[in-house]
Amino acid sequence: MPAATPTPAPFGFVQLEFGFLLGPPDGSYMVRSEPEAPLEAVLVLTTLGAPERRRLRGRRGRPVEEAAPEPVPTSRATVVRPEPFGSGEEAARWLAAVRADDGAMTEELARALRVVNLAVRAHRAATANPWVGEVSAERALVARIGYGRGEAVAEGRFGEALELPRAGARRVKRSMEAPEERFAALLGARQDALVGEELVLRARADIAAGRYREAALQARVALEAVIAELPGEQAAPLAEHRGPIGEAANAALRGALETTAMKGVEEAVAAMEAALRRHRLRG
Numbered sequence: 001m002p003a004a005t006p007t008p009a010p011f012g013f014v015q016l017e018f019g020f021l022l023g024p025p026d027g028s029y030m031v032r033s034e035p036e037a038p039l040e041a042v043l044v045l046t047t048l049g050a051p052e053r054r055r056l057r058g059r060r061g062r063p064v065e066e067a068a069p070e071p072v073p074t075s076r077a078t079v080v081r082p083e084p085f086g087s088g089e090e091a092a093r094w095l096a097a098v099r100a101d102d103g104a105m106t107e108e109l110a111r112a113l114r115v116v117n118l119a120v121r122a123h124r125a126a127t128a129n130p131w132v133g134e135v136s137a138e139r140a141l142v143a144r145i146g147y148g149r150g151e152a153v154a155e156g157r158f159g160e161a162l163e164l165p166r167a168g169a170r171r172v173k174r175s176m177e178a179p180e181e182r183f184a185a186l187l188g189a190r191q192d193a194l195v196g197e198e199l200v201l202r203a204r205a206d207i208a209a210g211r212y213r214e215a216a217l218q219a220r221v222a223l224e225a226v227i228a229e230l231p232g233e234q235a236a237p238l239a240e241h242r243g244p245i246g247e248a249a250n251a252a253l254r255g256a257l258e259t260t261a262m263k264g265v266e267e268a269v270a271a272m273e274a275a276l277r278r279h280r281l282r283g
Contacts, residue, residue: 008149009084010091010159014112015076015144016135021047022075022116023132024123028154031115039082041115044154048074074141077119078154079112091147092160098145099162108145109137109164110208117209134205142166182280194279196226200272207269212262213252219268220249226272234279241268 024045031041049071085091098104117134124132137143146153146161185191199222206215223245227235244264251261 009086010088010147010149011084011153012081012091012094012147013078013145013153014108015078015146015153015161016112016116016137016140017048017142018075018077018135018139019072019141020075021073022077022120022123022135023127023129024119029119031118041082042080043115043119044076044078044080045119046076046078046154048076076154077112077116079115080153085147088159095145095147095160095162105145105164109143113137114208114210121209121211134209140166194226194229194276196222196229196272197276199225200269200276203265203269204273207266212257212265213255215269216245216248216252216257216261216265219265219272220245222272223268226275230275230279234275238268238271238275241271244268 022045026045026047029043029045030039031043032039085094098108113136120132120134124130143164144158144161145164146158148158148161152158182191186193199218203215203218203222206212206218223238223241227238229235230238241264244261245268248257248261248265251257257265
């Protein structure tokens with residue numbers, strides 16, 4: 001009697017879908033921090049529902065009578081854990097623990113987004129295209145956490161999975177700020193956005209993606225811009241971060257940052273965010 005074929009071990013995964021093209025080509029990719037480092041994840045990229053490409057006729061536009069919606073493709077990014085679970089029971093216990101812990105669920109999602117944005121950044125560098133943008137949980141149509149066997153998970157076949165609520169629908173803290181009103185004021189030139197605001201946002205995005213070298217260099221310029229643009233009494237407390245940020249930025253030019261330097265970058269960016277928030281509330 002032939003021996004039974006062993007059941008493949010299940011792998012944990014996080015899957016995100018976006019209503020636009022991410023940019024990198026479809027395929028399965030091994031993700032490592034260094035050439036000889038252990039495998040960190042397997043990233044599977046798939047394009048779903050892509051409209052048929054039509055050859056453009058000439059270089060002139062064609063007349064239209066109404067603006068009909070165009071079909072859009074969906075990009076699916078599946079981040080698979082490198083090590084399988086020992087059994088289906090172990091995988092089910094892991095998923096149950098993640099479901100019961102909001103912090104664990106948030107961390108799983110953040111870890112997957114870091115991998116996806118690493119791929120987006122690699123594509124941006126490989127194509128020298130500055131318009132390839134990174135993604136966040138808020139931009140995802142759907143996010144799933146679960147486990148399954150092999151590449152079946154990338155095809156939408158799971159052992160078990162949870163579909164997370166849309167980030168935009170999650171409860172957020174009430175704020176005294178009125179972003180909708182400020183948005184209209186900025187477009188109507190009734191208010192001006194500070195240069196430092198954009199630089200601080202870029203530094204925060206670098207931190208979220210785990211790019212501390214870039215964050216340190218970005219934060220150095222952001223700090224000087226915010227100090228120069230804010231009124232003196234609002235900017236004064238930020239001066240204490242000049243030393244730590246300068247040291248972190250200098251270290252970033254040489255290589256990876258130590259934990260102390262990374263903490264200094266995070267503290268400086270948080271301080272700038274708080275100062276800018278207070279400035280906006282004062283009008």
